[in-house]
Amino acid sequence: MPELPEVETTCRGIAPHVSGQRIERVLLRETRLRWPVSPQVAGLAGSHITGVSRRAKYLLMALDHGSLIWHLGMSGSMRVLPTGSPAANHEHIELELSNGQSLKFRDPRRFGALLYCDEDPLQHRLLQPLGPEPLADEFNTDYLYGRCRGRSAAIKTFIMNSHIVVGVGNIYASEALYLAGIRPTRAAGKISKARIARLVEAIRATLTAAIAKGGTTLQDFTQVDGKPGYFRQALQVYANKGACHTCGKPVRHLVQGQRSSYFCPLCQT
DNA sequence: CGAGGGACCTGGTTGC
DNA sequence: TGCAACCAGGTCCCTC
Numbered sequence: 001m002p003e004l005p006e007v008e009t010t011c012r013g014i015a016p017h018v019s020g021q022r023i024e025r026v027l028l029r030e031t032r033l034r035w036p037v038s039p040q041v042a043g044l045a046g047s048h049i050t051g052v053s054r055r056a057k058y059l060l061m062a063l064d065h066g067s068l069i070w071h072l073g074m075s076g077s078m079r080v081l082p083t084g085s086p087a088a089n090h091e092h093i094e095l096e097l098s099n100g101q102s103l104k105f106r107d108p109r110r111f112g113a114l115l116y117c118d119e120d121p122l123q124h125r126l127l128q129p130l131g132p133e134p135l136a137d138e139f140n141t142d143y144l145y146g147r148c149r150g151r152s153a154a155i156k157t158f159i160m161n162s163h164i165v166v167g168v169g170n171i172y173a174s175e176a177l178y179l180a181g182i183r184p185t186r187a188a189g190k191i192s193k194a195r196i197a198r199l200v201e202a203i204r205a206t207l208t209a210a211i212a213k214g215g216t217t218l219q220d221f222t223q224v225d226g227k228p229g230y231f232r233q234a235l236q237v238y239a240n241k242g243a244c245h246t247c248g249k250p251v252r253h254l255v256q257g258q259r260s261s262y263f264c265p266l267c268q269t
Numbered sequence: 270c271g272a273g274g275g276a277c278c279t280g281g282t283t284g285c
Numbered sequence: 286t287g288c289a290a291c292c293a294g295g296t297c298c299c300t301c
Contacts (some may be wrong), residue, residue: 002294034296044273057295074294090279109278111295126297154273162296169294177276219281219296258274260292 004134004167005210006221006229012223014103015052017080018061022098023047026084030092031044037093037115039066044095056130058085060121065120065194073111074160074210075220079104094188098166102184108220132167141163141197148188148196155191156184157257159203168203169217170259171238176202183268184261185254209234237262 002010024042031037044063051062059078061068072078082100087094092113093105105114117124132138147164148155156177159168168176177184179202182195191199210216215229218239222228237244240251244264254261 011294032278073278073296076294107278108280109293109295111278151271157272160295171294216294221294239292257272259295 002057002074002076002215002221003052003169003172004057004207005209005213005231006215007054007059007072007167008211009061009215009223009229010072011052011054014078014080017101017224018049018095018097018103019051021049021101023049024098025096027086027094027096028092029094030090030110033110034071034113035115037114040066040116041093041114044116049097052233055122055127056133056162057169058121058146059128066116066118069113069115069117069121069124069126070105071113072105073109073113075109075117076105076107076112077220078224079106079222079226080224080239094135099204106220129163131161131163134167134207134228136166139200139203141193141200144200145193145196149190151188152184153188154256155182155188155199156261158188159199164199165203167207171218172203172206172210173199174238175236176206178263178268179206179267184256184263186269237264 025042026042028037028042048064049061050064053060057071059070062070078100078104083096083100088106090104090108091104092138095103101121101144121127151158160173180199198200213229213231214223215221216231217228237251244251244267247266249264249266251262252265
């Protein structure tokens with residue numbers, strides 16, 4: 001599920017409820033996630049959450065000692081509800097807070113993660129090699145065009161590579177390429193600088209618009225208050241089994257890197 | 270080094 | 286109606 005807009009939505013949603021709170025109790029119902037939940041998590045009662053931030057699709061929770069690195073995987077979501085409210089199915093982790101609220105992590109497919117980190121989480125081996133944030137100044141035409149030089153990989157899988165740029169998942173990769181008029185199968189190294197410039201802007205615009213709508217809900221994703229994200233109605237090509245919204249030609253589907261791609265054969269070249 | 274595929278999971282939908 | 290096959294927001298890691 002969660003691509004950058006969904007993680008950003010989650011981050012903004014939980015921050016006011018968890019920042020500054022003490023962790024009163026930790027409930028671990030299932031620790032077999034993508035990686036086993038770090039053993040230190042079980043002993044976090046008494047710690048304070050000093051802040052919440054996002055890097056790529058990781059949600060970072062600073063504690064008075066160390067920090068937590070969360071990942072929502074494919075099906076993860078977080079909610080804040082009064083402590084004592086019944087646990088939903090697949091609600092694997094719960095942090096009871098000093099304000100009487102609980103942070104609840106639900107993840108049916110268990111591709112998510114919760115890791116404890118002693119030092120700067122940005123230096124963690126999972127975060128250290130990541131490319132720039134797509135909404136930051138470092139992600140610009142010169143950067144992306146430079147990275148594309150000599151690369152034969154399809155542009156769609158290329159922009160989904162977190163070492164190139166973070167946060168662009170399967171939905172928004174298709175959407176951004178549609179907006180930029182670039183076919184997802186085109187080799188990254190064979191796209192002109194002018195078109196790369198369009199792509200950079202398209203990625204920015206797509207992600208920004210999705211954040212404004214609280215992300216995209218296909219199935220599992222919910223905002224912290226339990227509502228879905230509302231960007232689904234704004235999707236142009238992803239999961240569009242009908243006509244291109246621009247030219248009316250049938251949207252085409254193909255599989256790249258075991259993931260579904262959608263594009264318009266007329267508008268995208 | 271880069272490209273491509275398997276692996277990790279559960280659950281909803283599709284098709285016979 | 287029942288059941289198997291397939292598909293779904295991610296991404297690390299291994300092989301070629």
